[in-house]
Amino acid sequence: MRRWQAWTLHRRVLVASAAAVTFVIVLGVAAYVTALDRVLFSAAQDAARVQAAEVASVIHDGEQPAATALRDIPSQGSLLQVLDAGGQVVASSDQALRRSAITHLRPAPGVIDVDQVAGVPGELGEPYAIVVEGARDPGGAQYVVVVGTPLDVEAKTVRTATILLALGASALLALLLFLISRAVQQALRPVERIRSEVARITRVRGRGQITVPPTGDEIARLAETMNLMLARLEQSDATTRRFISDASHELRSPLATIRAAIEVSPSGTTHPDPTRDEVIHGEALRMQRLVDDLLTLAKADDGLPLSLDEVDVDDLLEAEVRRLRATGDVPVVATIAASRVLGDRAQLSQALRNLIDNAARHTEGGVQLAVSSSGDDVVVTVDNDGPPIPEDRREQVFDRFARLQESRERDSGGSGLGLAIVRTIVTAHGGTVRATQTPSGQCRFEITLPAAGPPVAA
Incomplete structure (x- = not known):
């Protein structure tokens, strides 16, 4: 074998x-x-x-x-x-x-x-x-x-017929094998051509496309599929390089701040500098959040582990409302109805917090939160008074380190991974998240999750 x-x-x-x-x-x-x-x-x-x-x-x-x-x-x-x-x-x-x-x-x-x-x-x-x-x-x-x-x-007569038939069958067998060999070679020639083109593309780091034969048969469909795969690989490679570049930039900024704070401090002083310590502590927390977010996404790439249980989404949203009101930085208006899903409480709480914190960083007049049941779904909306995301960028905002401006500056407290984590968690729960706008034309993010069935009576 x-x-x-x-x-x-x-x-x-x-x-x-x-x-x-x-x-x-x-x-x-x-x-x-x-x-x-x-x-x-x-x-x-x-x-x-x-x-x-x-x-x-x-x-x-x-x-x-x-x-x-x-x-x-x-x-x-x-x-x-x-x-x-x-x-x-x-x-x-x-x-x-x-x-x-x-x-x-x-x-x-x-x-x-x-x-x-x-x-x-x-x-x-x-x-x-x-x-x-x-x-x-x-x-x-x-x-x-x-x-x-x-x-x-x-x-x-029988012996003669047997000999003649054996000779004729041998000649027929040889002819058939010759024709089969030629047919197989002819059929495999496009496959070999595709293999050589893929090898060439591999040598130039995955850039290029395979020539699709105009036959419309299985070989042509194979070439088309290979082109789709190569395009995805090229896109994935570009995304990976961009991800590494963005992660390096995000880590470089707090490290540079910490290094500058240490270098400008007077040498040999025995008195603590509260301002410098606060800067170092804040930047260290920022790096820790970034590393935690990267670890979350790395785990999600291998399959996000979930501990499933019945979760009251209204309770999670009420906890976020209390947290925002306790800080006193952003006004909060909430419309909450009893809603229950089957999911991981900690993961869903993280997704809601990331989405709400994102809205809080981009608002001046306040944040509006709502949760309700709609048929077999639970719908959570998070609104702020900022302008809605342009329609052609509404998918891009969920990419890792996505930016809506060419500047590499970040808004305060953000790592650029929050919305990517939201989509990862929601998708793992069988739901969807999208960027849209309110009827009055303000920015809105909407999460839709499958509702859990009614609780079983004891």
């Missing part, structure tokens, strides 16, 4: 085809030869039946006594015998066969038996078709008429 798997596809197809075609040809030749042999044997038997019937008729009608019944019957190359009731040879077409019968069959009068023997005494091992018919003379004496028709001509 290992050797078979190590062969090329062309070789495997050729060997399998050769085995299948050879099997079919051998079966066909064997069936034809067997049928030909049976037909020739049946013809020889019919001729022998005619001769046996003629001799039996002479004895039965009393035209000749049994001892001379073969005098006027031409043998036509066959061996003829007349046996009495004791099995003794009464008459024979060949004097060498007068001593013993060439068959042991002894049918009753009017009954015919047939047999095939490999040879008879005095002959050179040639096969014979034997027909034996019982007869009765007018005096009531019983006899057996034996006719042995040689099958040497039939045997030679």
Whole structure:
């Protein structure tokens, strides 16, 4: 099996085809030869039946006594015998066969038996078709008429037919294998071309496309699929490079601030500097949040682990309202209705907090929160008084380190990963999140989650 798997596809197809075609040809030749042999044997038997019937008729009608019944019957190359009731040879077409019968069959009068023997005494091992018919003379004496028709001509015919068929089948097999080989090579040539183009694209770091043949067949669809895959790989590679660049930038900024704070501090001082310590502490927290967000997304790439339970979304939203009001920085208006989903409480709480903190950073007049049940879904909306996100950028905002401006500056407290984490968590729960706008034209983010069924009564 290992050797078979190590062969090329062309070789495997050729060997399998050769085995299948050879099997079919051998079966066909064997069936034809067997049928030909049976037909020739049946013809020889019919001729022998005619001769046996003629001799039996002479004895039965009393035209000749049994001892001379073969005098006027031409043998036509066959061996003829007349046996009495004791099995003794009464008459024979060949004097060498007068001593013993060439068959042991002894049918009753009017009954015919047939047999095939490999040879008879005095002959050179040639096969014979034997027909034996019982007869009765007018005096009531019983006899057996034996006719042995040689099958040497039939045997030679079968051997010749077998040889000719074997030669023809071999030539046909060779022709078929040649045609199959050419067909497989022709079919695999586009695949090899695709492989070489993919190898070339790999050498130039995944940039380029495969030439799609104009055939519209499976090979063309394979090329189209490969182009889609290469485009996704190129996009993924670009995203990865951009992600690394953005992460490096985000980490460089707090590190530079911490380094500057340390370098400008007077050397040898024993008195703490509250301002410097506050700066270092704030930047360290910022780096910690960034690292935590990166770890969350890294876990999500391998499949976000969820601890599923029934979660009251209205309770989560009320907790966020209390948190915002406790800080006193942003006015909050909430419209909360009882809503329950099946999910991970900690993950859903993080998603809501990220979305609400994002709205709080981009508002001046306040944040409006709402949760309600709509059919089989729970809908959470987070509004702020900022302008809505442009329609052509509403998907991009959920990318990692996404920006709506070309500047690399971040708004305070943001890592650029919050909305990406929101989408990751919501998608893991079978829901959706989208950027849209309120009826009055303000910015809105909307989360839709599958609602949990009604609680089971105790």
